[in-house]
Amino acid sequence: MVWDPFFEEIRRLEDRMNRMFRSFWEEGPRLLERGKRGEIVPYTREYKEPYLDMIETDKDIIVTADMPGVDKKDIDIRVTENNIEISAETKREAEEKKEGYIFRERMAGKYYRSLTLPSSVDPEKVKASYKNGVLEVTLPKTEIKKKTVIKIE
Structure with missing residues (x-):
């Protein structure tokens, strides 16, 4: 299948948007958490x-x-x-x-x-x-x- 560069870029954008939405819904409001030593660190999924x-x-x-x-x-x-x-x-x-x-x-x-x-x-x-x-x-x-x-x- 021959891919037009425009459609390939659209596919990449779609993959990136899907990851962003998945990340948003999984992480929700829990953006920060406490580390092992009590410090506030960014939440990692x-x-x-x-x-x-x-x-x-x-x-x-x-x-x-x-x-x-x-x-x-x-x-x-x-x-x-x-x-x-x-x-x-x-x-x-x-x-x-x-x-x-x-x-x-x-x-x-x-x-x-x-x-x-x-x-x-x-x-x-x-x-x-x-x-x-x-x-x-x-x-x-x-x-x-x-x-x-x-x-x-």
Whole structure:
């Protein structure tokens, strides 16, 4: 499918607006919360959206996502013909009173991102790799069917 740059920009704006609305409704009026040491800190939602790149070639769509601190086994990727969903969870051992700790700020968290793909892909042929905190997903495009011209009788 050939994408006009104008429509590609519209699609990006739509994705950005969807994230903003989702963030607004999830966070609601709770914009500030108290930190571990009692200070007021900005509220951070339950999940983070990983930063990513999406590249389209003649044969594939390649999605690369930064997901530091995640174990490969904790990453979940779900793909349909026109959508990819990436989620993961960073885990942390139970809170302990270890000697020497003054405070603990690192927390367990979740990653989540859902994207509409610019072309149809074959979900059965998707390949993924994860190295040094970076996830790379290669989504092979489906063959573009040749259009048939129909004559009207």
